[in-house]
Amino acid sequence: MSGMCKREVLWKRENDTSEFVEIDIPSELLISPASQPNQRLSLRDEFSIASAGSNIDFLNLFSQYAGWNQTEPDLELLVSLDPRANFLASFRYKRFDLPLGTGTVMPVADQLYWIGMILVHPKVRRQGIARKIMQHCINHVRQNAPGATIGLDATPEGYPLYQKLGFNVTTHLWRCRIDTDNVNTGNVSTRFNRNLQENAIFDYAKDKKIPASQDLLTRLIKHCPQGCFIASRGQDCVGFVMSRPGRVAPFIGPLFADDLDIARSLFGIACRVWLERGYDNIFIDVVEDHFLQKNNPENSEPGMPSGHLLSDHIHPVRPFIRMQLDIPANAAHKEFLPYRYATFGPEFG
Numbered sequence: 001m002s003g004m005c006k007r008e009v010l011w012k013r014e015n016d017t018s019e020f021v022e023i024d025i026p027s028e029l030l031i032s033p034a035s036q037p038n039q040r041l042s043l044r045d046e047f048s049i050a051s052a053g054s055n056i057d058f059l060n061l062f063s064q065y066a067g068w069n070q071t072e073p074d075l076e077l078l079v080s081l082d083p084r085a086n087f088l089a090s091f092r093y094k095r096f097d098l099p100l101g102t103g104t105v106m107p108v109a110d111q112l113y114w115i116g117m118i119l120v121h122p123k124v125r126r127q128g129i130a131r132k133i134m135q136h137c138i139n140h141v142r143q144n145a146p147g148a149t150i151g152l153d154a155t156p157e158g159y160p161l162y163q164k165l166g167f168n169v170t171t172h173l174w175r176c177r178i179d180t181d182n183v184n185t186g187n188v189s190t191r192f193n194r195n196l197q198e199n200a201i202f203d204y205a206k207d208k209k210i211p212a213s214q215d216l217l218t219r220l221i222k223h224c225p226q227g228c229f230i231a232s233r234g235q236d237c238v239g240f241v242m243s244r245p246g247r248v249a250p251f252i253g254p255l256f257a258d259d260l261d262i263a264r265s266l267f268g269i270a271c272r273v274w275l276e277r278g279y280d281n282i283f284i285d286v287v288e289d290h291f292l293q294k295n296n297p298e299n300s301e302p303g304m305p306s307g308h309l310l311s312d313h314i315h316p317v318r319p320f321i322r323m324q325l326d327i328p329a330n331a332a333h334k335e336f337l338p339y340r341y342a343t344f345g346p347e348f349g
C-alpha cells in the first residue's frame, strides 16, 4: 500500500474468502472522516449506468450483501422478463469497473411495470447513485411503454428518495416470519398439476383482475411447481398459492382466494411443503389491511401490526411501502384487493 492510498475491501461475497475485489483508493478520493462517520469513496459524479443484460452476478452480490432473500434462480427469473432493464452503476478506476449499485424494471402486467433491486453500496451512498439508477428505470418504461403505471415496494430507507421522485403510497406491506412450530397446516391437500391446472390459475387471475401477466404467472409456476397449489370447488378454481425457496428462508406468495377459509387452507398447505423439507422459518409478505390490530401499542415491538386473519403465527418483521409514480398523494390504501392474502414479494411486484 502506498502512502497515498488506503486499501479497502469494497466487495466481498458472503461466506467466501476467495472471491472479492480489493482496490487501492487514493486518499484524495476518500471523503474526510471528519465530515462522515466512515470513510467513503467520493465519486464526484463520475460514475456511469449501463445494462448488465442477463448477467445476474452483480444483483446477486448486492442482494447477498444486503441480506435480501433472493436466490440466483429468483434473480434469473426477474431479469429474464426484460434483460435490458437490469441496470448497474459502476465507477471506472484504473483497471477496475467498480460496481456501485443496481436497479431493475420488471414488466408485471400489460401497462404495469415494477422497479426493484435498488441497492447502493454503503460506502458510496448519498451521492445520487440511486437517484440516477431510478431515472434510468423510469426512462426505460417511459420509452418502451408510454403511459404505463410504474410501481415499487420501498424499504423505509428508500422511501424518501422515491417520494422526491414523485412516487406516492398506495398501501403498506409487511414482510412476516411464520412461526412454524405452531402453525396449523390443515388437511386439504391439492397438489398442483401443471398441465391440468395452469389454465385455471390464468382464468382465476383474469377473473379477479390480479395484476400479473400470463407470462409472469407461467414463469412463477415453472420456477417452483412443487410449491404451487390451487383450491377448487367443483370445476371452479377458488384460489391458489405459490411458494418458492429463498436464500434466507422459503417464501410464500402470491396467495389469492375467494374467502378466508380457502386462504387459510392454502396457507397451511404451502407451510407444510417447507416444513416437510425441514425449514423452521418461512417468510410471507402480506398487506396491512388483513391485520386486526394495525398498530398495537401493547405489542412487544411498538408500531408492528398483529393478529393476522390468516394465522396467529404470522409475525411482522419489517415494513414495505408500496408506491406508485404520478398518483395523487391521498391515494393511500386505494390498492386493496380483497382476494389477495399474500403478495408476490417485492422482488416480483
Ligand SMILES: CC(C)(COP(=O)(O)OP(=O)(O)OC[C@H]1O[C@@H](n2cnc3c(N)ncnc32)[C@H](O)[C@@H]1OP(=O)(O)O)[C@@H](O)C(=O)NCCC(=O)NCCS
Binding pocket: 066, 117, 118, 119, 120, 121, 124, 125, 126, 127, 128, 129, 130, 131, 132, 153, 154, 155, 156, 157, 158, 160, 161, 164
Ligand atoms: C436507499 C438507497 C438505495 C439510497 O441510495 P443512495 O445512492 O444513497 O441515494 P441517493 O444518493 O441517490 O439519494 C437520493 C436522494 O434521496 C435522499 N436520501 C437518500 N437516502 C436518504 C435517507 N436515508 N434519508 C433521507 N433522505 C435520503 C438524498 O438526500 C437524495 O436527495 P437529493 O437528491 O434531493 O439530495 C441506499 O440507501 C440503499 O441501498 N439502502 C439499502 C437497500 C434499500 O433499502 N434499498 C431500497 C430498496 S426499495
